[in-house]
Amino acid sequence: MSSSASFIFLFLISFLTSFREASAQDPTYIYHTCPNTTTFTRNSTYFANLRALLSSFTSRNASYSTGFQNATVGQAPERVTGLFNCRGDVSLEVCRSCVEFSVNETFTRCPNERDVTLYYDQCILRYSNRNILSTLNTDGGIILYNTQNVTSNQERFKDLLLSTLSQAATEAAGSSRKFDGRKANLTTFQTLYGFVQCTPDLTRQECLRCLQQTINGLPTDKIGGRLVVPSCSSRYELYPFYNESAITVPSPPPTPPPVSAPPRREYSICYLCAIV
Incomplete structure (x- = not known):
């Protein structure tokens, strides 16, 4: 092989490797919680049950197309229950990637705790020795803003934000996959985007209750924020942060008086023990 041909071959290999690495980005980590109140050892029955549970979440038969799966493995007191829930607007491939990544991360972030929640932007993974299925949980949340x-016009901004997210919450609670996104005009050139989601195992009333709590806990004096708890999440921004094509987004209402607030992604974090 000539030197020029070798150079071209090596360039193509380098390009394809870089492209593969760039296109296979890791999910965006948000937060995790795993209280050190109950633990397990690596030779325990609980650990064996947990490995079986996590394996079912990464198997070929996992419910990536619906974005949600729950399972129970073993018998009390070594029983483990768990679930994953992907953001409603992400593709099957993104859901699969996020779940597989979070499963691989769990023993790094929470090596021997029995009660674990991992939050990523694209999905959430939970498991516990307690029954967490079809159970509303708003403890251990996190606010990012x-x-x-x-x-300017802070009251108008707050009213528009709360009404937009409340409408999304009502729609999400009544849907099968328990999520909704919508937008509203702040000015002629500026749009407010909102997105809410519950785990689909909640009832309509539980989902609505959870979303109302997270919406009420959002910082309404900021130009962007989110509140995430184990059972649901609410978020708003002044830029499109979700896939609108995956959601039937209602047309924004007529443009209200202007609110000057340039969208930037500079965030602070507030950790919560409970949302009440």
């Missing part, structure tokens, strides 16, 4: 304040 943009550091920039709304600088």
Whole structure:
């Protein structure tokens, strides 16, 4: 092989490797919680049950197309229950990637705790020795918010934000996959985007209750924020952060008086023990 041909071959290999690495990005980590109140050992029955549970989440038969799966393995007191829930607007491939990544991460972030929740932007993974299925849980949440304040017409911004997210919550609670996204005009050139989601195992009333709590806990004086708890999440931004084509987004209402707030992604974090 000539030197020029060898150079071209090596360039193509390098390009394809870089492209593969760039296209296979890891999910965006948000937060995790695993209280060190109950633990297990690696030779325990609980650990064997947990490995079986996590293996079912990464198997070829896992419910990536629906974005949600729950399971129970073993008998009390070594029983483990768990679930994963992908963000409603992501593709099957993104859901699969996020779940597989979170399963691989769990023993790094929470090596021997029995009660674990891992939050990523694209999915959530939970398991416990307690029954967490079809059970509303708003404990151990996290708030992330943009550091920039709304600088004008704050009351109008707050009213529009809460009404937009409340409408999304009502729609999400009544749907089978328990998520909704929608937008509203702030100015002629600026749009507010909102997204809410519950785990689909909740009832309509439980989902609505969870979303109302997270919406009420959002910082309404900031130009962006989210509140995530084990059973649901609410988020708003001044830029499109979700896949609108995956959601039937209602047309925004007529443009209200202007609110000057340039969208930037500079975030601070507030950790919560409970949302009440």
